[in-house]
Amino acid sequence: MTRIHWQSTVLATAAGAQALAPTAAWAHADAHPGGGFVTGFLHPISGLDHVVAMVAVGLWGAVLGPPALWVLPVAFPLVMAFGGLLGLLGVPIPGVEIGIAVSGLVMGLMVLFELRPPLWLAALIVSAFAVFHGHAHGAELPAGSNALHYSLAFVIATGLLHLVGILLGETRRWPGGRRFVQGAGGVVALVGLWFLEQGLT
Amino acid sequence: MIALLAHLTATGYGPWGDGMARLFLEPTELLLVIALVLLAVQSGGPSGDRLPLLLPLAWLLGGLIGLHLPAELLLAVTCTAVVAAAGLLVALGVRLRPRVLLPLIALLAAGFALVPGSALAGHPGALAALLGETVAIAVLTTLLTQLLAPPHPRWRAIAVRVGGSWITAGSLLMLGWLIRHPQ
Numbered sequence: 001m002t003r004i005h006w007q008s009t010v011l012a013t014a015a016g017a018q019a020l021a022p023t024a025a026w027a028h029a030d031a032h033p034g035g036g037f038v039t040g041f042l043h044p045i046s047g048l049d050h051v052v053a054m055v056a057v058g059l060w061g062a063v064l065g066p067p068a069l070w071v072l073p074v075a076f077p078l079v080m081a082f083g084g085l086l087g088l089l090g091v092p093i094p095g096v097e098i099g100i101a102v103s104g105l106v107m108g109l110m111v112l113f114e115l116r117p118p119l120w121l122a123a124l125i126v127s128a129f130a131v132f133h134g135h136a137h138g139a140e141l142p143a144g145s146n147a148l149h150y151s152l153a154f155v156i157a158t159g160l161l162h163l164v165g166i167l168l169g170e171t172r173r174w175p176g177g178r179r180f181v182q183g184a185g186g187v188v189a190l191v192g193l194w195f196l197e198q199g200l201t
Numbered sequence: 202m203i204a205l206l207a208h209l210t211a212t213g214y215g216p217w218g219d220g221m222a223r224l225f226l227e228p229t230e231l232l233l234v235i236a237l238v239l240l241a242v243q244s245g246g247p248s249g250d251r252l253p254l255l256l257p258l259a260w261l262l263g264g265l266i267g268l269h270l271p272a273e274l275l276l277a278v279t280c281t282a283v284v285a286a287a288g289l290l291v292a293l294g295v296r297l298r299p300r301v302l303l304p305l306i307a308l309l310a311a312g313f314a315l316v317p318g319s320a321l322a323g324h325p326g327a328l329a330a331l332l333g334e335t336v337a338i339a340v341l342t343t344l345l346t347q348l349l350a351p352p353h354p355r356w357r358a359i360a361v362r363v364g365g366s367w368i369t370a371g372s373l374l375m376l377g378w379l380i381r382h383p384q
Contacts, residue, residue, distance in 0.1 A: 070363070081369065081371070081373035082373060088374070088377030089380060148228040148375040152371035154374065159363065
């Protein structure tokens with residue numbers, strides 16, 4: 001029965017992805033090549049600063065354990081989209097690039113040193129950084145007729161990056177996994193530090 | 202085959218097929234259906250069982266009313282905001298009683314269907330297209346409610362909430378985009 005459910009899930013996911021994928025047959029073809037699902041999906045993956053921070057959210061969630069393990073990936077897209085909304089509406093937020101770099105640095109350090117603040121504080125930290133990430137990407141959302149495809153793909157890609165972080169973080173259960181996760185946090189922190197240095201100079 | 206109707210994509214299967222395809226090519230409508238299914242499944246009780254019948258019927262009713270409207274309804278911002286709100290209810294893990302949830306679902310589905318109904322109004326094959334979309338909604342709703350029917354493991358409950366979060370996030374970005382680029 002579980003196998004049937006699993007197969008159904010895979011089929012449903014594939015069907016959903018197929019339905020959302022852009023094709024030339026659409027009546028409302030992209031007015032802008034950046035307006036589609038694929039572009040939105042690739043956007044978060046193409047920026048290293050965003051990638052490491054998203055993976056760090058998952059890693060930190062795994063370090064914190066339940067319920068943070070799923071609260072952070074639920075909260076992040078919501079707040080990130082709110083930041084995106086502000087970016088789209090032209091509401092200025094100072095130091096966005098610095099904030100993104102700091103997010104990688106801070107969350108990387110959290111993972112490296114296995115810091116476990118209370119859930120509300122962890123959610124607050126992650127949410128604060130999510131605003132910067134969302135604002136940066138919201139301001140870049142291209143004009144196109146498939147903006148919802150783009151937005152959805154963007155959010156899904158970000159969520160999948162969280163999932164990658166969670167899966168990497170779950171290796172803590174294995175021998176040597178804890179050190180591996182701490183090392184991954186260190187790498188994230190270094191990347192964040194590099195972007196911070198780039199942003200300040 | 203040439204698309205017979207405006208607001209439809211030619212699938213080669215006539216207005217019926219074009220109407221079915223519309224659900225999957227209009228993400229706002231698709232997201233609303235998914236969000237309502239997730240909300241019903243999350244709420245538990247009889248809501249999930251009644252949804253496969255209630256949702257398509259409400260959609261059909263709203264669509265039929267929309268077919269008789271004098272002008273096309275342009276409610277993209279409102280519809281997107283409603284989808285965002287529905288997704289938020291899922292993300293927050295809200296559980297509504299059936300006597301609240303079922304009328305709410307019927308109201309939202311019927312209200313939403315006014316838009317495609319009004320868009321198709323006056324076109325030949327509009328009724329067939331509307332019926333096609335309604336059938337697609339019935340099939341999707343049935344499949345999803347069966348797939349997600351409780352009791353389910355903890356990870357699936359979390360996945361439902363994450364799904365709601367993604368729906369809200371995507372809709373919020375879309376909302377900003379709509380405000381920034383008025384139709």
